[in-house]
Amino acid sequence: MTPEGKHLEVTLETQVESVNLAEEMCLRVAEAAGFGEDDCYRIGMSVREGVINAFHYGNQERPEKKIHLAVDLTSDKMIIHVLDEGTGFRLSDVPDPLAEENLLSTSGRGIFLMRSFMDEFDVVKGATGGAEIVMSKKLPGLDKTSANGEGGQSSTPRPEA
Amino acid sequence: MSLHATHRDAGNVTVVDCSGKITLGDGSALLRKTIRGLLDEGRTHIVVNLADVDYIDSSGIGELVSGFTAVRGRSGELKLLHLTKKVKDLLQLTRLYTVFEVYSDEATALSSFK
Numbered sequence: 001m002t003p004e005g006k007h008l009e010v011t012l013e014t015q016v017e018s019v020n021l022a023e024e025m026c027l028r029v030a031e032a033a034g035f036g037e038d039d040c041y042r043i044g045m046s047v048r049e050g051v052i053n054a055f056h057y058g059n060q061e062r063p064e065k066k067i068h069l070a071v072d073l074t075s076d077k078m079i080i081h082v083l084d085e086g087t088g089f090r091l092s093d094v095p096d097p098l099a100e101e102n103l104l105s106t107s108g109r110g111i112f113l114m115r116s117f118m119d120e121f122d123v124v125k126g127a128t129g130g131a132e133i134v135m136s137k138k139l140p141g142l143d144k145t146s147a148n149g150e151g152g153q154s155s156t157p158r159p160e161a
Numbered sequence: 162m163s164l165h166a167t168h169r170d171a172g173n174v175t176v177v178d179c180s181g182k183i184t185l186g187d188g189s190a191l192l193r194k195t196i197r198g199l200l201d202e203g204r205t206h207i208v209v210n211l212a213d214v215d216y217i218d219s220s221g222i223g224e225l226v227s228g229f230t231a232v233r234g235r236s237g238e239l240k241l242l243h244l245t246k247k248v249k250d251l252l253q254l255t256r257l258y259t260v261f262e263v264y265s266d267e268a269t270a271l272s273s274f275k
Contacts, residue, residue, distance in 0.1 A: 016186040041247070048218050052185055098256050104230055106223040109255055113219055116254060 058084025180213030183221030205237025
């Protein structure tokens with residue numbers, strides 16, 4: 001498969017079912033791109049967490065709002081965008097779920113999981129005014145650690161002010 | 162496959178056997194309902210058997226934590242049994258592996274309750 005220039009875009013309803021739908025769609029793309037089982041799991045989980053974030057925090061579960069999902073396959077990586085129609089947020093405002101005082105929190109681990117499972121992760125102000133999660137993973141074969149499912153640590157750039 | 166959960170009593174301990182996925186929506190809701198139901202019946206020594214749970218997301222993790230704190234709030238204990246590799250890895254990544262008591266043998270888990 002030659003993945004250069006592949007682009008997929010879909011608008012999802014703000015409902016729980018969209019989480020599974022988004023995950024399944026991205027898993028198909030990841031499998032077709034040649035990612036192994038472990039990386040597919042990490043990509044699927046990251047998409048799931050991104051859409052949960054848009055559904056719950058961004059759109060606040062309001063059905064009139066939409067979730068915009070886009071996937072790009074470039075020559076070297078799979079890039080995923082999840083855009084909500086909320087008011088946006090700053091990564092620096094997200095509490096650290098590994099901090100002792102947050103360990104027993106019942107929420108707030110989604111961003112951490114996406115950062116851990118993807119090679120690159122950022123949150124920017126989207127075209128809707130909401131938060132746009134942008135995350136990517138190097139295609140297998142280009143990065144040895146990625147190809148064997150032992151993905152490296154993610155970068156954690158700060159969002160625009 | 163969404164979550165399937167049944168429970169059985171072993172002396173003063175209740176074992177909740179879970180299979181499927183603990184994720185946002187029905188899976189997390191069923192786990193919550195099961196644990197809250199047991200607490201309402203006065204069952205406060207609970208082992209959650211995750212042998213057949215191969216997938217859990219942040220909502221599922223949150224529900225396990227919620228159950229853990231709810232049981233502890235009733236002076237009880239909630240412990241985990243038979244973690245699959247993916248679930249174990251997630252709990253280690255989120256530092257929750259040190260919060261929960263985790264067992265790989267049911268008899269040992271049952272005898273750990275005072």
